[in-house]
Amino acid sequence: xxxxxxxxxxxxxxxxxxxxxALASTASAVFIGEVMGQAPCVLCWYQRIAMxxxxxxxxxxxxxxxxxxxxxxIALSALGQAVALYHTLLYWHWIPESLAPCGQGPSCRQxxxxxxxxxxxxxxxxxxxxLITVLLVMSMKASGHE
Amino acid sequence: xxxxxxxxxxIALVAAALFGIGAGLYQQRVNDQQALTANNNxxxxxxxxxxxxxxxxxxxxxxxxxxxxCETCRAFYPMVKAFVKDNPGRVKAxxxxxxxxxxxxxxxxALEAARLQNLYWSAxxxxxxxxxxxxxxxxxxIGQIWPLMQAVGVDIEQAKKDMMSPEIDKLLQRDLxxxxxxxxxxxxxxxxxxxxxxxxxYEPLRKLxxxxxxxxYGQP
Numbered sequence: 001x002x003x004x005x006x007x008x009x010x011x012x013x014x015x016x017x018x019x020x021x022a023l024a025s026t027a028s029a030v031f032i033g034e035v036m037g038q039a040p041c042v043l044c045w046y047q048r049i050a051m052x053x054x055x056x057x058x059x060x061x062x063x064x065x066x067x068x069x070x071x072x073x074i075a076l077s078a079l080g081q082a083v084a085l086y087h088t089l090l091y092w093h094w095i096p097e098s099l100a101p102c103g104q105g106p107s108c109r110q111x112x113x114x115x116x117x118x119x120x121x122x123x124x125x126x127x128x129x130x131l132i133t134v135l136l137v138m139s140m141k142a143s144g145h146e
Numbered sequence: 147x148x149x150x151x152x153x154x155x156x157i158a159l160v161a162a163a164l165f166g167i168g169a170g171l172y173q174q175r176v177n178d179q180q181a182l183t184a185n186n187n188x189x190x191x192x193x194x195x196x197x198x199x200x201x202x203x204x205x206x207x208x209x210x211x212x213x214x215x216c217e218t219c220r221a222f223y224p225m226v227k228a229f230v231k232d233n234p235g236r237v238k239a240x241x242x243x244x245x246x247x248x249x250x251x252x253x254x255x256a257l258e259a260a261r262l263q264n265l266y267w268s269a270x271x272x273x274x275x276x277x278x279x280x281x282x283x284x285x286x287x288i289g290q291i292w293p294l295m296q297a298v299g300v301d302i303e304q305a306k307k308d309m310m311s312p313e314i315d316k317l318l319q320r321d322l323x324x325x326x327x328x329x330x331x332x333x334x335x336x337x338x339x340x341x342x343x344x345x346x347x348y349e350p351l352r353k354l355x356x357x358x359x360x361x362x363y364g365q366p
Contacts, residue, residue: 012150020157027165035169037331062154 007143011067014139018073018132019062022054025128032121041108043087047125050080054132070140074133081129087122173345180342183329188340190324192240195317197266200230200238205362206339208355209240211325213333214254215247215281220274222334225348229355236359241270243321244333249286251318256291258314259305268298 029048032038040048054076061069089095091109108122119127147155184191191209208226212219230237245251253273260269272294273280280290296302308314336343338354339362 016154019154023157023161027161031165031168031172035172059154059158063151065150 008065008067011070011139011143012062012065014135014142015058015062015067015070018077018135018139019055019058021128021131021135022051022058025051025125026055028124043083043090043108044121044125046083047080047087047129050076050083050129051125067139067143070136070143073136074140077129077132077136081126081133084122084126084129088126091120091122177342177344180329183327184337184340184342187324187327190327191242191337191340193242193320193324196321197241197261198238199227199241199267201235202238204230204236204238206233206237206355206358207240208237208351209242209337211242211244211328211330211333211335213244213246213250214257214270214273215245215250215277215286216333217277217281219334220277222348222351223271223274225351229352233355233359236363237355242324243318244325244330244335245318245322246331246333247281247283247286249281249288252288252309253280253291254318255309255314256295256305258317259308260295260300262308263300263304265295265298265300269295269300272298 029040029044029051033040054073057069057076058073061067086095087108093109192207196209208229210219210222210226226239230239243254245254257266257270257273260266273291276290276294279294280287292302295305332346336351336354338351339358341354341358343350343354
C-alpha cells in the first residue's frame with residue numbers, strides 16, 4: 001500500500017465513524033417520532049434538519065471515496081451542535097423559560113427518554129453532533145497530511 | 147464494488163433491518179399493552195347510554211371512539227354502517243366520543259342535543275358530509291354546523307338550549323375519562339367486543355368483525 005493510500009484510508013475511516021453516528025442518531029430520531037409516536041418539539045426539528053442530511057451526504061461521499069465532504073458535514077454538524085447546546089441548556093433550566101422559542105406543539109422541556117438517569121434526548125443529541133464534528137475534523141486533518 | 151463500498155452498503159442494510167425489527171417488536175408490545183388495558187376495562191368500552199346503531203341485542207359490538215371533525219372517522223363511517231347492515235341483527239355500532247380537535251366538544255354536544263330530538267344519525271351524517279365546511283384544523287368554524295343540522299329537521303333553538311344541559315356535559319366528561327383510562331389517543335379507535343385492532347385499517351377491522359361473528363354465531 002502506498003503512503004497516499006494509507007492517508008486516504010485513515011480519512012475515510014473517520015468519515016465512516018461520523019456517518020455511523022449520524023445513521024444511529026437519525027434512526028433513533030425516526031424511531032422515537034414515528035414508531036413511538038412522540039411528536040418532535042421545535043428545537044428537535046432544527047436538530048433533525050442538521051442531522052438527517054448527514055446520513056445521505058456522508059453516505060454518498062463514502063461510496064464515492066470523496067473525503068473532501070468533511071467540510072460540508074462540519075457546517076451542518078456545527079449548526080446542529082449549537083441548537084443541541086441551546087436545547088440542553090434549556091432542558092436543564094440553565095436558561096430561563098422566557099427565552100424558549102417553543103410556542104405550539106410539544107414542549108422542548110418535556111422528558112421523552114432518559115438513559116442511565118442522566119442522558120436525556122437533548123444531551124444525547126449534543127453528544128452525537130459533537131462526535132460528528134470531532135470525527136469530521138479528524139478526517140480533514142488526516143487527509144490534509146497528504 | 148470495492149471493499150469500502152460493500153462495507154457501507156452492508157452497514158446501511160443492517161441498520162434498516164434492525165430498525166424494522168425494533169419497530170415490529172415495539173408495535174407488538176404496544177398492542178399487547180392496549181389489549182390488556184381494554185380487557186381490564188371492558189365495562190368502560192361499551193356504555194349502555196352511548197349512541198348505538200343497529201339492534202341492541204346484537205352480540206358483536208363495534209365500539210368506535212369518534213371525533214366528528216376527524217377525516218378518517220368520516221371515511222370509516224360508511225364502512226362501519228355497512229358492517230351493521232350486511233350482518234342484520236348480529237352487529238351493532240356504538241359511538242363513543244373522542245373530541246381531540248379544537249371545537250369538537252361543541253359539535254359533540256350539538257349531536258347529543260339532536261339525539262334528544264331523535265335526529266342523531268341524520269344530523270351526524272349531515273355534519274360528516276359537509277365536514278370540510280366547519281372542521282378545518284387550523285380554523286374550525288363551528289357556527290357552520292347549525293344550517294346543516296337545520297336542513298335535516300333539527301330544532302336549532304331547542305338544540306342550543308339542550309347542549310348546555312348538565313346531562314350532556316356529564317356524558318362528554320365521562321367519555322373523556324374513559325378515553326384516558328383506555329389510553330385512546332387517536333381517532334378513530336375501534337374495539338370489537340372489547341378487542342382492539344392489531345393494526346389500524348379497514349382490512350384488520352373487517353377481519354376482526356368477521357372473527358367475532360364466527361365466535362358468537364358460529365361460522366357463517
